Amino acid sequence: MKPNILDISKINMAKLKEVRFDSGSFVEGETAKVLPVELLLEDGVKITGLGKIYGEDARFNAIKEENILRTLADKNLGAALVLDVRKLSEFFPQEGTLIVETKVPGETLAEIGHPQPLDEVQAASKLIFDQLATVGSDSKLIEDNQAFCGDISTSNVVESPKGYSIVDWSGMFGLKGGTELTQGYIAPEIFDENGEGLRFVQADTFSLATLLARVLVGRNTFRELVPRKPESAHLTYEQITELVPPVVHAFFKIALEENPRKRSPEGAKNPEEHYKRLKSLFLGEQ
Ligand SMILES: Nc1ncnc2c1ncn2[C@@H]1O[C@H](COP(=O)(O)OP(=O)(O)OP(=O)(O)O)[C@@H](O)[C@H]1O
């Protein structure tokens, strides 16, 4: 009998006996980054999870994903749980890391094309603001330069029963070039060679605002506003004022500021405060 995925936190991983893949899903040279896995526990129980593959060159991404997921799990913030971390070479003919994690139930926002009602988006967004506040202000993650998502986009966020949950924390912004990121969600400063440099919280904030705008206006309108080319195309506040209700204008005005400095209002040097303040603005509480 398969346990409900939401009950997975109750499973004692000391009882984990085996990680199994569908062998047909591995094609050398074209390995998918994410594979469905089956975990076999000592008592015979099977659980379905996901195996994320990180090559040697993506070591930092793997460590970042693991550390962030563990931090969020400790706070019960609706993120995937890390079930196991193994050497990739145990399973595949290559070096690297395999992270086995639980599947967050629900579909990604990329699959939701129609405009969503504001009250539903407001309710579901509480979780993602809380996840980012926790990650952005965790002293260990800050020390390790990992206190950000780095690739907030519709394909990396699942609408779970608890709200919008980020399922891909391995993003690195444009640190390896803009193309590693999801086009249309990238903060403008990432392409600005003469800019002041990257501020993690501010760049995540821009992508988060883009994500929330995309959910509110729907896929087709979003793509009309932000065409797929050039890569640096991004949303502006002026473009969406007519399209979203006035109660969220204050949020988008700040969060879509071109200048990253202006995205963190006075007194909000602290990421926790920053996300808390923006969350209330998005909820129309200020
Ligand atoms: N924990 C999870 N729960 C549910 N779905 C997940 C989870 N992790 C990943 N997914 C799904 O698998 C897809 C790919 O995962 P992920 O975003 O981590 O890898 P990727 O997109 O290949 O990497 P990158 O974003 O660096 O290109 C996601 O878009 C999402 O649909």
Ligand SMILES: [Mg+2]
């Ligand atoms: Mg992804």
